[in-house]
Amino acid sequence: MFKINDNYLKLPGSYLFSTIGKKVAAYQQANPDKEIIRLGIGDVTQPLAPAVIDALHKSVDEMGHAETFHGYAPDLGYEFLRSAIADHDYKKRGCDISADEIFVSDGAKSDSGNIGDIFSVDNKIAVCDPVYPVYVDTNAMAGRTGDYIPEKQAWSNVVYMPCTAETNFAPELPKETPDIIYLCFPNNPTGSTITKDELQKWVDYANKVGAVIIYDAAYEAYISEPDVPHTIYECDGARTCAIELRSFSKNAGFTGVRLGFTVIPKDLKCGDVTLHSLWARRHGTKFNGAPYIVQRAGEAVYSEAGQKQTGEQIAYYMNNAKTILEGLKSAGYTVSGGVNAPYIWLKTPDKMTSWEFFDYLLEKANVVGTPGSGFGPSGEGYFRLTAFGSYENTVKALERIKAL
Numbered sequence: 001m002f003k004i005n006d007n008y009l010k011l012p013g014s015y016l017f018s019t020i021g022k023k024v025a026a027y028q029q030a031n032p033d034k035e036i037i038r039l040g041i042g043d044v045t046q047p048l049a050p051a052v053i054d055a056l057h058k059s060v061d062e063m064g065h066a067e068t069f070h071g072y073a074p075d076l077g078y079e080f081l082r083s084a085i086a087d088h089d090y091k092k093r094g095c096d097i098s099a100d101e102i103f104v105s106d107g108a109k110s111d112s113g114n115i116g117d118i119f120s121v122d123n124k125i126a127v128c129d130p131v132y133p134v135y136v137d138t139n140a141m142a143g144r145t146g147d148y149i150p151e152k153q154a155w156s157n158v159v160y161m162p163c164t165a166e167t168n169f170a171p172e173l174p175k176e177t178p179d180i181i182y183l184c185f186p187n188n189p190t191g192s193t194i195t196k197d198e199l200q201k202w203v204d205y206a207n208k209v210g211a212v213i214i215y216d217a218a219y220e221a222y223i224s225e226p227d228v229p230h231t232i233y234e235c236d237g238a239r240t241c242a243i244e245l246r247s248f249s250k251n252a253g254f255t256g257v258r259l260g261f262t263v264i265p266k267d268l269k270c271g272d273v274t275l276h277s278l279w280a281r282r283h284g285t286k287f288n289g290a291p292y293i294v295q296r297a298g299e300a301v302y303s304e305a306g307q308k309q310t311g312e313q314i315a316y317y318m319n320n321a322k323t324i325l326e327g328l329k330s331a332g333y334t335v336s337g338g339v340n341a342p343y344i345w346l347k348t349p350d351k352m353t354s355w356e357f358f359d360y361l362l363e364k365a366n367v368v369g370t371p372g373s374g375f376g377p378s379g380e381g382y383f384r385l386t387a388f389g390s391y392e393n394t395v396k397a398l399e400r401i402k403a404l
């Protein structure tokens with residue numbers, strides 16, 4: 001008789017966004033005349049940049065001719081894209097990362113979930129709290145997180161690193177030593193960042209205790225302040241302790257196209273074994289490669305026109321972020337984020353729980369946001385709004401919130 005992976009049964013309730021979806025659908029059905037504005041889900045709304053569309057058209061045409069047809073992509077990704085990434089994202093920033101340390105993938109969600117395959121189930125993970133839920137959920141699926149404790153909204157075998165107003169929404173070095181540390185900056189959902197000096201402390205700590213850092217920099221393109229690092233490899237010693245996850249979703253609108261990459265420096269070892277070799281083995285065996293046309297589209301993001309056009313999209317979203325930040329502040333809310341990230345993190349008023357505020361905002365303003373508690377226990381009492389809507393809707397949503 002077959003057996004299932006019963007770690008899946010330990011996962012609590014349904015995924016955050018499906019709960020939100022159901023609530024919004026029920027409200028809309030009961031109130032068909034209401035116009036709902038969604039400032040909740042972290043998906044982009046701007047169309048792909050013209051430079052990207054041109055590259056897609058061109059590469060689709062190539063696929064139609066025997067001389068330029070492409071079949072299976074190379075296991076680690078096409079050289080043209082990996083070189084563009086190495087030059088633009090690392091060498092230009094003075095970081096020692098080469099093209100053959102870059103693994104092209106279909107996105108950071110897959111990579112952040114799959115990277116656990118190369119680690120023993122015995123490792124203890126540490127996560128920022130609150131944070132993108134995929135890290136904990138995928139470790140729970142792998143059997144690494146112990147049991148879920150509903151009263152605490154937390155797992156028994158996870159080191160939670162609270163990121164609260166007291167710590168400026170940044171984690172402090174944990175008291176209990178973890179083996180795998182997930183860091184995400186700029187952070188989803190708080191929009192917080194840490195400086196290069198602060199990140200250096202994490203790199204030094206990981207090297208000292210023999211931990212590996214999985215650094216998710218999916219929102220790197222939104223950084224506007226000079227002392228915020230764009231990559232963990234700006235820190236000395238990161239090559240021996242850090243894996244970096246990146247995505248084309250939020251910097252270039254590829255959420256529906258799918259492209260990302262993971263960096264594993266060859267100096268990152270467990271004894272004599274490089275993590276690079278393990279991930280290469282996994283990538284070659286379990287991943288079919290991002291399509292040629294998508295990798296050409298990714299290459300176009302690094303062209304002069306691509307950089308200009310995607311930069312304008314980011315500026316558009318960050319103008320929304322400014323509108324939300326200023327609007328909420330003027331309405332008396334306590335807010336943070338929104339300067340180096342498309343996320344605005346607000347404290348719920350009148351001691352409402354995150355879900356109470358969700359219902360309040362949906363019913364009174366017809367605005368959808370995301371309850372902070374869905375991102376970890378320390379997110380309770382907080383709420384996330386995103387800058388990915390249209391400018392017109394963002395302004396309208398803020399007018400409604402201010403009128404409450």
Ligand code: PLP
Pocket residue numbers: 042106107108109110112132184188216218246247248249255259260
């Ligand atoms: N990492 C973080 C922190 C995210 O917030 C998201 C998406 O919201 C992802 C990764 C997913 O990226 P991708 O679309 O490349 O899978």
